[in-house]
Amino acid sequence: MQALRIDPCTLSPECEALRAEVRAFLAEAMADVPPQKRVRSWAGASPAFSRKLGARGWIGMTWPTRYGGRERSALERYVVMEELLAAGAPVAAHWIAERQSALLLMRLSPEVLAPRIVPGIARGETYFCIGMSEPDSGSDLASVRTRAVRTDAGWVINGRKVWTSGAHRAHYMIALVRTGTAGEQRHAGLSQFLVDMKTPGLTVRPIVNQVGEHDFNEVTFDDVLVPHDCLVGTEGEGWSQVSAELAFERSGPERYLSSTELLLQMIDAADPADARQAVAIGRISANYAALRQMSLGVSGMLARGENPAQAAALVKDQGALVEQAMPDIAHDLFGGAAAPGSALAHALAYTTLAVPSFSLRGGTREILRGIIARGLGLR
Amino acid sequence: MSDAMIEETAARIFADHVDRALLERFEKGEWPARLWGLAVDNGLTMALAGEDAGGIGATWHDAYPILRGIGYWQVPLPLAETMIGALLLSAAGRAVPDGPIALVEEGEALALAGSGEAVRLSGTARRVPWARHCAHAVAVVGGQLVLANLADPATVRLTQRESPAREPDDEVAFDGARVLAAAANPFPDLAAPVRTLAAVAKSAMMAGALEWLLEQCVQYASDRVQFGRPIGKNQAIQQSIALMAGDAGAARMAALVACADAPDTAARACPAALFSAAAAKIRAGEAATRAASIAHQVHGAIGFTYEHQLNYATRRLWTWREASGSDAWWAERLGRAVIEARAAGFWPSMTRRQFAAMPSTMEH
Ligand SMILES: Cc1cc2nc3c(=O)[nH]c(=O)nc-3n(C[C@H](O)[C@H](O)[C@H](O)COP(=O)(O)OP(=O)(O)OC[C@H]3O[C@@H](n4cnc5c(N)ncnc54)[C@H](O)[C@@H]3O)c2cc1C
Numbered sequence: 177m178q179a180l181r182i183d184p185c186t187l188s189p190e191c192e193a194l195r196a197e198v199r200a201f202l203a204e205a206m207a208d209v210p211p212q213k214r215v216r217s218w219a220g221a222s223p224a225f226s227r228k229l230g231a232r233g234w235i236g237m238t239w240p241t242r243y244g245g246r247e248r249s250a251l252e253r254y255v256v257m258e259e260l261l262a263a264g265a266p267v268a269a270h271w272i273a274e275r276q277s278a279l280l281l282m283r284l285s286p287e288v289l290a291p292r293i294v295p296g297i298a299r300g301e302t303y304f305c306i307g308m309s310e311p312d313s314g315s316d317l318a319s320v321r322t323r324a325v326r327t328d329a330g331w332v333i334n335g336r337k338v339w340t341s342g343a344h345r346a347h348y349m350i351a352l353v354r355t356g357t358a359g360e361q362r363h364a365g366l367s368q369f370l371v372d373m374k375t376p377g378l379t380v381r382p383i384v385n386q387v388g389e390h391d392f393n394e395v396t397f398d399d400v401l402v403p404h405d406c407l408v409g410t411e412g413e414g415w416s417q418v419s420a421e422l423a424f425e426r427s428g429p430e431r432y433l434s435s436t437e438l439l440l441q442m443i444d445a446a447d448p449a450d451a452r453q454a455v456a457i458g459r460i461s462a463n464y465a466a467l468r469q470m471s472l473g474v475s476g477m478l479a480r481g482e483n484p485a486q487a488a489a490l491v492k493d494q495g496a497l498v499e500q501a502m503p504d505i506a507h508d509l510f511g512g513a514a515a516p517g518s519a520l521a522h523a524l525a526y527t528t529l530a531v532p533s534f535s536l537r538g539g540t541r542e543i544l545r546g547i548i549a550r551g552l553g554l555r
Numbered sequence: 556m557s558d559a560m561i562e563e564t565a566a567r568i569f570a571d572h573v574d575r576a577l578l579e580r581f582e583k584g585e586w587p588a589r590l591w592g593l594a595v596d597n598g599l600t601m602a603l604a605g606e607d608a609g610g611i612g613a614t615w616h617d618a619y620p621i622l623r624g625i626g627y628w629q630v631p632l633p634l635a636e637t638m639i640g641a642l643l644l645s646a647a648g649r650a651v652p653d654g655p656i657a658l659v660e661e662g663e664a665l666a667l668a669g670s671g672e673a674v675r676l677s678g679t680a681r682r683v684p685w686a687r688h689c690a691h692a693v694a695v696v697g698g699q700l701v702l703a704n705l706a707d708p709a710t711v712r713l714t715q716r717e718s719p720a721r722e723p724d725d726e727v728a729f730d731g732a733r734v735l736a737a738a739a740n741p742f743p744d745l746a747a748p749v750r751t752l753a754a755v756a757k758s759a760m761m762a763g764a765l766e767w768l769l770e771q772c773v774q775y776a777s778d779r780v781q782f783g784r785p786i787g788k789n790q791a792i793q794q795s796i797a798l799m800a801g802d803a804g805a806a807r808m809a810a811l812v813a814c815a816d817a818p819d820t821a822a823r824a825c826p827a828a829l830f831s832a833a834a835a836k837i838r839a840g841e842a843a844t845r846a847a848s849i850a851h852q853v854h855g856a857i858g859f860t861y862e863h864q865l866n867y868a869t870r871r872l873w874t875w876r877e878a879s880g881s882d883a884w885w886a887e888r889l890g891r892a893v894i895e896a897r898a899a900g901f902w903p904s905m906t907r908r909q910f911a912a913m914p915s916t917m918e919h
Contacts, residue, residue, distance in 0.1 A: 179772075184811050195906065262902040273802065318726055320636045404557035440898035447830060448894040448916075455883050456892025462882075462903060465830070466809040494801040545797035546790075552773050 179486040180551045184469055191255045198259040199301045201232060206263055210308035211485035211519040214264025214521075215437040215526045218430045219391055221268035221345060229260075229267075230300025235274050243282060243290055244298030254429070254472055261433040268342060268391075273297045273304035274406075276424045279348050281370070282512040284409035284417065289370055295350065302428035304342040306397065307371070308418065310336060315543050318362045318415060321351045322397060324369060331355075331369065331407065333400040341537075343380045343393040346373055351397075352418050355411055366414030377401070423485035425538050427474050432467040432495030434534055435502035438527040439521040442506050456505050465496045467491065484549040489544040496535040503528040561602060562620035568593050569628035578867060581631040584722045586688055591632055591655070599650065600637045605820035608645035612821065615814035617756065622756050623810075626763025626875075630868045631722060633657065633685035635756035640693040640702075643748060646820045647738035649698050657705060659685045659727070660750040660879060667696050667734065672735035675710075676703045679726065684878065686725035687715055688814060691735070695749050695846075700740050704733040709797035720874040722877045742818045744825045748916040753879040755817045758810040760833035761875050764868045765803040765839075765846055771865060772796050772853045786853070797848045802842035809835040816908060825907035829917070834887040840882025843872035891916040 205213075205228060211234045213220055229235050234256045239245020260267050281290040296302030317338045322335025327553045333353060349371045356365030371378065377400040384486045409417045423463065425552060446453040477484040506524045514521040535541040549555050572590050581587055604610025622635055631656045640656030659665070665678035671711030675697065675767045679861060683692065690706040691694050705711050710733065714834055715727040742748045786792050814836035818825035818884060847869040851858050858865040895912035904910045 177800075177843070178772075182804060182808060184808060184815060186815075199903075202658060260905075263904075324819030336561055379732065440901060441894075442899055444898045446894045448891045448912075451887055454888075454890030454894060455886045456890065457893050458833070459837055459841070459882070460833040461889055461893050461901075462809070463841075464806075465812070465834035465908070466805040466838045468905065469808045469812050470805060472866065490801050490804055492804055493797070497801075542790075542794065545794045548797035548800050549793035552769075552796060554773060554776060554793045554796060 177552060178547065179483070179489055182470050182473035182487050182491070183471045183476065185251065186254065187251060187472070190526050191249075193250055194252055195255050198256055199433060200236070202259065202263045202265060203341060207222065207264060209264070209266070211264075211441065212265065212436060212522050212526075215523045216266070217264055217436065218267050218271055219333045219389075219433045220264070220266035221342065221531075222266035222347070223269045223303075225266050226300035226303075228300070229270070235270055236278055236294070236298040238509060239278065239282065239294065239298065243278070244295035246288060250475050252426070254475040254498075258429045258433070259467070259469075261430055262436060264437050267302050269345060269494050270297065271379040271430075272306055272346075273302060273343065276306070276421050277304035277348070277430060279424055280368070280408060280417065280421055282448070288405050289408065293370075293521070296347075303339050303342065303346045303347070305346035305349045305373075305395075307340060307353075309339045311338055313448070315351055315540055317352070317418070318366065318504040320352055320541070322351065324353045324355050324367065324402070325470050326355075330403045331399050333369065333371070333397040333402060335397050337395040337397075339392045340380075341392045343395050344382060344390070348372055349395065350408060355414075358405040363415035365412060366418070367403075367411050367413045368408040368417055369402050369517050371400065371402055375400050375402065387526065391539040405416075407476060408529065419485070422539065424484065424523070426492045426544075427478065427484050427488040429468070429471040431492040431538070432464070432498055435527050435531065438502050438506055438523040441523040442509065443494075445510060445514065445520050453509050456509055460498065460502070467495050467498060486547055489539070489547040489551075492538065493541060493544045493548065496541065499534045500531045503531055509539060556756065558613070558617035558620075561611075562618055564597050564654040565599060565621045565624045568597060569624045569630055573628045573630050575864070576837045578912045580632060586620045587631055589628070589698065594632060594634055598640060599634060599653075601641055603642035604651055605636045605645040605818060608649075610641060610645055610651070610820075612819070614819050614821070615809075618662070619756055619759055619811060619814045622759035622814075623763035625802050626760035626765070626868075627767045629764070629767075629871060633688060635760060636685055636753070639749070639756060640691070642752070642820065643693055643700055643741060644702060644736070645703040646741035646818075646823065647795075648741075649700075649736040649738055651704065652702070653736070654691065655685060655689045657683050657689035658753055659690040659692050659703075660747075660753055661684055662694070662740045663736040665694065665696045665729070666827075667699060667701065668731070674701070674737055675731040676734055677731055679728045681726050682878070683725050684718070685723050686713055686727050687723050691751060692727070693695075695740055695747065698807070700738050700748075701734045701869040703729065704735055707733065709878070718874040718878070721870045722874065726875075742825060743826060743829075744818070744822055746917045747877050750880060750917075751829055752817060754832045754836040754885065755810075755813045755828075757841040757875045757879045758806070758813055759829070761839035761843055761872060762803070762810040764872050764875070765842055766867075767808050768846055768850045768868050769796070769799055769803045769874070771868070772850050775854055775858075775903045792832065792853060795853065797844045802827075802846050806835075806839040806842035809838040830889070830904075830908045830910055830915050831912070833885040836880055836885045837882045837889065840876040840885075847872050861903075889913065892894040
């Protein structure tokens with residue numbers, strides 16, 4: 177159970193000073209962004225905004241300077257992330273690259289790929305997508321069938337990835353593919369590759385989601401040739417590499433803050449004298465308080481070099497419950513009563529349609545609870 | 556005493572002395588005098604009290620293991636209440652009396668009359684845990700911290716009741732009860748210090764009970780065999796217990812933060828204490844609701860027996876989620892303050908752990 181334990185973390189005065197800086201920046205940079213855009217939370221993308229953040233040194237701020245980082249603490253990074261998310265800033269363009277892809281490159285290809293690519297990520301110019309899921313491989317990620325075969329010229333990849341968020345604006349994908357047979361252990365024979373999205377044979381097709389937006393895609397590989405040095409890490413070690421990557425993917429405050437704009441609209445529409453509204457909003461606020469501290473605690477674990485995989489699964493599971501309850505609570509309090517065309521009505525409609533994905537993306541509720549159950553020793 | 560020593564001491568006393576036999580005798584009405592004596596002799600009752608008053612002067616953070624331990628081992632003592640009473644009295648520069656202290660968190664028509672040596676307390680407090688065992692009660696009335704004499708039947712009428720935990724939950728009618736000491740509220744940041752600190756303590760106690768519940772469920776699910784394998788091998792059971800782990804973790808985190816933000820004799824200013832107490836009590840209450848339900852489902856019929864230990868924890872969780880302000884009670888007050896702050900004030904207040912309107916929403 178120790179791995180599920182999260183201890184509180186205190187933010188230093190430097191962190192709070194940084195928070196003030198970020199707020200001042202956001203007040204200006206977000207001044208013209210309407211609630212109808214903020215509601216998209218970290219699904220909203222703006223390369224111009226990402227470049228501005230990069231210029232401020234707020235992307236990859238914990239990384240070594242040789243990769244364009246600023247060598248600041250994980251807690252300072254946490255403060256920047258939570259401020260961006262609370263403001264509904266359009267961070268999607270660089271989010272994945274910063275959260276997981278760059279870490280993979282710095283750890284597994286520190287001399288070749290990282291110096292070439294990571295500085296562009298830190299500048300907010302280079303974007304990534306995650307090539308894990310396939311039509312027949314969702315939760316059962318180890319069953320992926322997209323395959324890479326080694327040739328003299330490089331690795332040739334064939335297959336198909338789906339639900340690839342942001343593939344249409346990404347410069348690179350980290351793809352999890354099969355390079356050998358699974359054999360006895362299903363997790364063997366997997367490898368990760370850095371794939372340039374402009375490589376011939378790679379095709380990106382939009383998949384429109386139920387909100388009506390184009391966020392994720394289908395990506396097909398038709399004899400896509402990838403240079404030898406784009407094998408990330410070790411051939412056959414893809415599974416353990418991807419497990420570490422998923423811990424980062426799940427560890428951040430975006431896993432509880434996605435419905436914040438709807439909460440803010442509810443607060444502005446609410447009447448302090450209405451006990452029913454007050455109780456509901458008080459409960460959400462208490463949950464935010466606990467989740468914020470847990471999320472911060474996970475950042476503290478990262479800062480201390482601990483493995484947060486199980487703790488992150490626990491926080492993401494709890495966070496999704498709160499995010500997903502938001503439209504139901506808003507419906508209960510304001511459904512049918514919000515003025516048509518108002519920011520509240522829009523946030524309610526949008527968030528209602530968006531939330532089913534919150535307990536799917538990044539690992540489903542059932543998969544996360546399976547990880548927690550393993551942490552408890554039940555499996 | 557260092558915080559590690561406090562933790563060790565509490566764990567040793569509780570683990571060694573709170574057993575099934577003691578709990579059963581307690582539930583038949585026997586006061587656990589020896590256990591209380593150990594808590595007193597080892598300084599637990601005076602953990603939060605200042606050193607001037609003969610206490611340890613620990614922070615709430617240091618004292619968390621005691622409070623958590625009350626829940627984890629289901630300790631049947633007014634220990635949290637006495638710790639808080641002693642803290643308030645010593646922080647106000649008043650002597651701490653011997654014996655358990657009851658807390659009057661709220662009441663009807665509570666009022667002081669008279670002056671100097673002859674101040675008297677009147678009014679009714681409907682729920683005063685442990686009152687029958689206490690010769691003294693601490694209350695804050697009209698901004699005054701008072702220590703009232705509970706031991707005089709002529710001026711204090713006690714109606715004995717029990718909570719679902721089978722702990723005393725008495726009604727106390729004060730009719731000119733003697734005020735033995737009075738002082739200004741030592742923690743002016745807290746509009747209702749007794750209620751607020753009691754809520755912090757309950758949250759930590761609930762976090763402890765939830766931890767025990769979780770361990771108990773994991774153990775039972777691993778031991779109980781049906782269909783030829785432990786029930787914990789079924790995914791349905793695993794997923795329920797995993798949810799419970801999340802609730803227990805969230806409640807624990809909120810309680811730890813509430814303790815970190817609560818005032819002690821050294822650090823009196825506590826701008827974040829009220830918010831963090833509210834958050835902790837709400838979160839613990841919600842966790843108790845979900846976790847108790849899951850725990851009973853996992854245990855089947857055996858968990859529904861008085862014989863089984865499970866109900867000693869769940870009955871406490873159901874009692875404590877109501878006590879010191881239920882989750883709904885706190886949520887209404889926190890929610891009103893959040894709404895007053897409007898959307899623009901929400902996030903800055905969250906990160907400060909302070910909603911400006913909260914002291915006033917505490918006054919109904
Ligand atoms: C908005 C969004 C963005 C995404 N972006 C990306 C991306 O950028 N890159 C990427 O690679 N993928 C992405 N995904 C895919 C995501 O990772 C998968 O949706 C997820 O892993 C689940 O796979 P699936 O959808 O195939 O569902 P399935 O695995 O088929 O699951 C369907 C249901 O069955 C349950 N289930 C499955 N197996 C078990 C089991 N063993 N026990 C109990 N229940 C089980 C699941 O929990 C779920 O409830 C995205 C998904 C969404 C919704």
